[in-house]
Amino acid sequence: MTKLINVSLKTGLLTCLALFQLTAFASQDWAIHGFASQGIIQAEDNNFVSRDADDDISFDLTEIGINASYQWQPDIRFAGQLVYINGGNRYEEGARVDYLLMDWTLASDIDWQLNLYLGRYKNQHWLYSSTRDVPHTRPSAILPQSVYYDIFRDVALGSDGASLSYTRLTDIGEFDLLWSYGTSPISDSATTLLLSTTAGGDIDQDFTHQASIFYRPEGTSWQYGISLLDSDFKYSADANEGYFDADATSQRVMLNLLYNSQQWEFAAELFQERFFFDGFFTPDWSHDQKAQGFYAQGRYFFDEQLTFMLRYDRFDANKDDRKGTELERNTRIPAYFGYMYDTTVGLTYRFESNWQIQAEYHWLEGTARLAPAVVPDVWTNDSKNWQLWALQLMYWF
């Protein structure tokens, strides 16, 4: 039944895309845009794409979206986007409202502007967080999992609540100050991806509180950023399951860097994430762990059509046990669940102004960023070293 609903939603969205594309809808106040993409992907020896690790080449790499915006008053506009996404076991397949917000310019002058966003807004605090489902805006189909962990996708993508942005031009450069407070709905399948394949209860997010600053010094091609995240969750266990109610808190501090030149671009993000966890395994079980990670990514533009990408991504689940030796000794979970390193090369070819094909190959060591996050699937994910490749064709208007 769910499959049927998903197929009809997908067909409906594609029809809408085709219709709007034919009429090229745009007026002074209204605008409609969209994107569609399909890819093939293969991950060996684990459940990254396929839950039962069947190793087959998978077509579970589909992203379709359509958005509209309406300028109601000079200072108030409305915008919304509907997406259908399928990433296999990476996140829940289906259609969803990606964002739906009121954008109100509260005040502005030539040097500054203050905006308030109400409704479902996207996470604007990291370099690729706001458009992580929009293929042509990303450097690769699979983003660095240290920062853009697909299992946390639903909670890191955006929230229902309020957000403020203040941008200011000064003599020393331009500043963006962003703040947001809201909650995200967490689906049943996201619960099993996060906790355990046998978790039968529900996760609720109490809130996500985020703030960030971006700074672009005058006369340079650099951008520096810092962002903070604080989020609380609650797990309500099902009466018939072996797990217990739980409370969890996630706190992240992240630095980011971006450099642009005529021929190449450099991007990096570095973070520490503290995770408190009470309950779940037993009512009085308690855990407090600090994870660390970063990625550094270079992109070289051969010309306007061809781009080469090289990236190194590293995640350590526990900064006091980077090799996972304590993890193995205390829990018998293999040490390679304590970290994940990913070296990626990618090639993007933009053969028309709105058409692009992207290919990438990942060499990975460790499985710390595979699902589920809390109770690792040691039977399915039994390879320390593994590889992943993807090829994706995308169109947008």
Add this chain to the structure above:
Amino acid sequence: MKVKIKQWLRLAPFCCFLYFPYFEAHSVQVIVNSSVPQKQLSASHLRRIFTVRHRQWANDLPIKVFVLAKNNVTHKNFCLQKLEVFPYQLEKIWGKLLFSGLGEPPLVLTDEKQMIEMVRKTPGAIGYVDSLPQDSGVEIMTMESSDD
């Protein structure tokens, strides 16, 4: 070896002489609708407008931004000379705004003739051209020097 470097250095001023007139000859002009209250802008202010970070003129009139296609030579010159950003950066910023709901990217026009026409008839409009005919009906925005 030292002598050789000195000889080459003597040529340097001539290189500048050759280099700058080329740029001046192809200097892009920023044009606005006659309703726009602002008469002078710095490169940073112009960048804020074209990256959709600044959306209203001082008299609360919404800013309507028009651009030419990304492979158009005038667009490339405008990005490098006036905005001091690379065209791909601008495209990336617009894509991010558009697909995350934070803003509408500028409307892309086919040629300079259409650019002049649209800027002339749209209140609050801003655009750019390589050459502006007489009696075009649009105003030229004066650019502050980057030392300011």
